[in-house]
Amino acid sequence: MEETDAQIIRLLSADGRMSFTDLGRATGLSTSAVHQRVRRLEARGVVRGYQAKLDHEAVGLGLTAFIAIRAIDPSQPDDSPERLRHLDAIEACYSVAGEESYLLKVRVPSTGALESLLAEIRAVANVSTRSTIVLSTYYENRPIGG
């Protein structure tokens, strides 16, 4: 990865709405050159899209939790990520090394909603769950380092 592309990526990681004009100024390139580079990074899949960072509390999703899951029947094929994909409370799904096989990050409005989500996860994926409740978020989704 070239230094100019790396710089563009750092800038867009910190401000996803930065204009091509400003990106050009920051990198010392013309507007059309950065435009070309950003489009190429998007086409290659290095930049996968853009997203607003939200105050989840204000949006009514004030409860965040991490849910580690473990298959109950190890002989069954384990396609939990696909089985759980439709649950839009699940913001992220990772397969992990360790005692459990997957780790989910979820956002819900309340403990009641978390309770029903857990029931649904267990039913849909035939897994046991271990939840870790987030008490407060100090920082999150920080831009990549520079």
Next chain:
Amino acid sequence: MEETDAQIIRLLSADGRMSFTDLGRATGLSTSAVHQRVRRLEARGVVRGYQAKLDHEAVGLGLTAFIAIRAIDPSQPDDSPERLRHLDAIEACYSVAGEESYLLKVRVPSTGALESLLAEIRAVANVSTRSTIVLSTYYENRPIGG
């Protein structure tokens, strides 16, 4: 939270670079009306910024891990999040309920880098660590549901 604002938030959560013109079309409002609403959401802190979603592998940060940390000396004031803030491999820091007090999400290039990061975390914050390595990411930072 009003339905129109909620809709704008969902749209910007899915596409942070969506134009005010398109937001207007999608919500049935004029360009200037959505413009006004988005600026208000930003001013209130509901929208905290915008960010490019990256392929971290392509950017040279192919190793993701979750690190749960626990204070070694419970009599010391526990300001780990501030002590660790300067480490830009740490993408997120949560305080959590459970056996450990904080959960970090980190991105590094290699296991070697993870090893030195762990050493630094333990030294800087005087904590013990328990790491969970991410093997693969099925989905992540999905837009909020609707």
Next chain:
DNA sequence: TCTGAAATTAACCCTCT
């Protein structure tokens, strides 16, 4: 790959409702 210029479209600000 870059620049520079031209054409199109969007952002932004203001006023009126």
Next chain:
DNA sequence: AGAGGGTTAATTTCAGA
């Protein structure tokens, strides 16, 4: 709060180096 209009600025495409 929103619509409409006018000005400024950005995006996008293209020719040329």
